[in-house]
Amino acid sequence: xxKTLCLYYSRTGTTKEAMTRLADVLxxxxxxxxxxxxxxxxxxxxxxxxxxxxxxxxxxxxxxPDLEKYDxxxxxxxxxxxxxxIMGKSLLMKYGxxxxxxxxxxxxxxxxxxxTKKIYALxxxxxxxxxxxxxxxxxxxxYLKEIEAFAETLKEEE
Ligand SMILES: Cc1cc2nc3c(=O)[nH]c(=O)nc-3n(C[C@H](O)[C@H](O)[C@H](O)COP(=O)(O)O)c2cc1C
Numbered sequence: 001x002x003k004t005l006c007l008y009y010s011r012t013g014t015t016k017e018a019m020t021r022l023a024d025v026l027x028x029x030x031x032x033x034x035x036x037x038x039x040x041x042x043x044x045x046x047x048x049x050x051x052x053x054x055x056x057x058x059x060x061x062x063x064x065p066d067l068e069k070y071d072x073x074x075x076x077x078x079x080x081x082x083x084x085x086i087m088g089k090s091l092l093m094k095y096g097x098x099x100x101x102x103x104x105x106x107x108x109x110x111x112x113x114x115x116t117k118k119i120y121a122l123x124x125x126x127x128x129x130x131x132x133x134x135x136x137x138x139x140x141x142x143y144l145k146e147i148e149a150f151a152e153t154l155k156e157e158e
Contacts (some may be wrong), residue, residue, distance in 0.1 A: 001158050002102070003069065004028035007061060008076035009087040011039050011048065014138050015108045018147045019076040022106065025151035031062045033091050052081040057090045067095060072102040072131075072154075079109035083118040089125070096125035104154070105133035106147065112137060 006023040009032065010016035016032070023030035035057045039047050051057055067073065077088030084107055092099075103126050105119055115135065123130050134150045136143040 002071040004072040004074065004154075005065060005067070005070040006030045006074045006076065007033050007091070008106075009033055009059070009078070009085065009091070010076070011044065011078065014143075015076045015078050015106070018106060018108060018136055018143055019074075021144050022074065022076075022147050022151050025148055026154060029065070031065060033059050033061045033087065035059050035087060035090075048080050048085070051086050054086055056093055057086055059087055059090045059094065061091075061095070067098040068100060070099075070101065072104070073099045074104040074106060074154075076106040076108070079107060079115055082113070083115055084122060089122060092122050092125035097127060099126055103130040105130060106136065106150075107133065108136045108138050108143070110137070110139050 004026055006019050006026070006028060008015045008019035019030060037047070038044060075088060075091065077085050079085065105122065107115065107119055109115065119133050119135070120130065134146065136146055
């Protein structure tokens, strides 16, 4: 069985919910990553918009796990301002080279736009092609069912 770590950033709980379900189905570790700033409410939303203009924000993984011991890392992040959020991008900039085996992305978004190209552009930070991704549309959609199906495909690879 592959030793798997699920990581997520979540402002309002949706990505956390999806990643929690994924980790439950896979029976693997789950940790959050964050810049430590509270980003709730309207002011928090505005802060996210400003943060999205930055090139990098220092994020840390809860509990600072030893990343090199995992065979597979699955990174959850929401879309902010038409692309994967700066927190996810910064996580990959900081730790990407330590994700030295399989890497998957789980991206949550409100709308129906296709961000696939921008998501795979994150591969630049791991220095090689990632192993796959799923985009979950959260509005009027059973995204938990979708993440469960995704988890089953990952289980088949074990
Ligand atoms: C600052 C900001 C910008 C966003 N921009 C987009 C966007 O461009 N497209 C989209 O589909 N959703 C956008 N969203 C919605 C989130 O991607 C979506 O609600 C996501 O599931 C939230 O995840 P969370 O609850 O884990 O924070 C945006 C959210 C925030 C806070």
